[in-house]
Amino acid sequence: xxxxxxxxxxxxxxxxxxxxxxxxxxxxxxxxxxxxxxxxxxxxxxxxxxxxxxxxxxxxxxxxxxxxxxxxxxxxxxxxxxxxxxxxxxxxxxxxxxxxxxxxxxxxxxxxxxxxxxxxxxxxxxxxxxxxxxxxxxxxxxxxxx
Numbered sequence: 001x002x003x004x005x006x007x008x009x010x011x012x013x014x015x016x017x018x019x020x021x022x023x024x025x026x027x028x029x030x031x032x033x034x035x036x037x038x039x040x041x042x043x044x045x046x047x048x049x050x051x052x053x054x055x056x057x058x059x060x061x062x063x064x065x066x067x068x069x070x071x072x073x074x075x076x077x078x079x080x081x082x083x084x085x086x087x088x089x090x091x092x093x094x095x096x097x098x099x100x101x102x103x104x105x106x107x108x109x110x111x112x113x114x115x116x117x118x119x120x121x122x123x124x125x126x127x128x129x130x131x132x133x134x135x136x137x138x139x140x141x142x143x144x145x146x
Contacts, residue, residue: 001064001065001113001116002058002060002062002063002064002065002113002115002117003062003063003065003068004042004060004061004062005038005042005063005068005071005072005075007034009068009072010034010038010072010075010076010079012072013069013072013073013075013076014076014079018076018080018083018085021083021085022034022079022083025083033079033082034079037075037078037079037082038061038075039061040078041071041074041075041078042061042062042063042071043061044074044102045063045067045070045071045074045102046063048102048103048105048106049063049064049067049102049105049106049112051105051106052105052106052107052108054108055105055112055114056114056115056119057115057119058115058117058119059115059117059119064112064113064115065113066110066112066113067101067102067105067112069098070097070098070101070102071098073091073094073095073097073098074095074098074099076091076094076095077091077092077094077095
């Protein structure tokens with residue numbers, strides 16, 4: 001099942017100190033920091049998923065269940081960095097492992113569930129239609145010596 005990530009999902013991977021820092025952070029007018037970070041990380045992860053031509057993307061800003069935890073680890077790293085909280089070795093390692101997970105998805109070494117509903121077809125896959133074909137009149141050999 002593909003779904004959107006929520007603030008509750010993110011709070012689930014933060015400890016009490018990180019949660020308190022996030023909730024008390026001064027956010028500028030018009031800023032929606034967590035929503036911005038979630039959107040950026042989800043699109044980044046979807047890029048890795050789409051890099052494997054056997055994968056399809058569900059519509060929306062969604063990820064498959066198997067990709068949620070790694071995406072949350074990347075979101076946590078970005079959020080803590082934005083809050084100017086030093087990353088512990090464990091948090092840094094989690095983010096590194098999450099990137100490696102998405103690289104393996106792109107390589108086809110990790111399979112993910114395919115969407116069952118609407119599919120996003122706006123991806124980079126392009127088709128080229130050949131309008132006409134003609135034999136080449138000039139080649140390197142026929143133009144040699146000119």
